[in-house]
Amino acid sequence: MSEGLTPTPLDRLIAEALVLAGGPHSCSVLGHKWKSEGGRWCGCRDGRCSVPVHECEACGDCDYGDNEDADDVRAECDARHEAAGEDAPNGGTT
Numbered sequence: 001m002s003e004g005l006t007p008t009p010l011d012r013l014i015a016e017a018l019v020l021a022g023g024p025h026s027c028s029v030l031g032h033k034w035k036s037e038g039g040r041w042c043g044c045r046d047g048r049c050s051v052p053v054h055e056c057e058a059c060g061d062c063d064y065g066d067n068e069d070a071d072d073v074r075a076e077c078d079a080r081h082e083a084a085g086e087d088a089p090n091g092g093t094t
């Protein structure tokens with residue numbers, strides 16, 4: 001497949017067959033193979049909440065807490081700070 005193009009279903013089939021045959025996992029076709037890499041501070045002033053961070057088993061790429069679970073944690077954190085009459089540390093939910 002060419003670099004920069006969206007993988008076709010055929011690309012996926014080939015990549016999946018490769019993995020089944022014991023070959024390398026192709027992140028560009030199949031997406032990253034995230035595994036939990038612990039957590040990271042959400043960025044607020046109280047420093048009490050942590051967002052999950054994932055690392056790709058195949059290529060070692062890291063999402064640095066850029067994932068849906070982390071969004072939930074930051075949204076909850078904002079709500080908690082707003083309820084306490086403070087500014088939302090992560091920019092608010094709206």
Ligand SMILES: [Zn+2]
Pocket residue numbers: 027031032033056057058059060061
């Ligand atoms: Zn990867």
Ligand SMILES: [Zn+2]
Pocket residue numbers: 042043044045047048049077
């Ligand atoms: Zn927080």
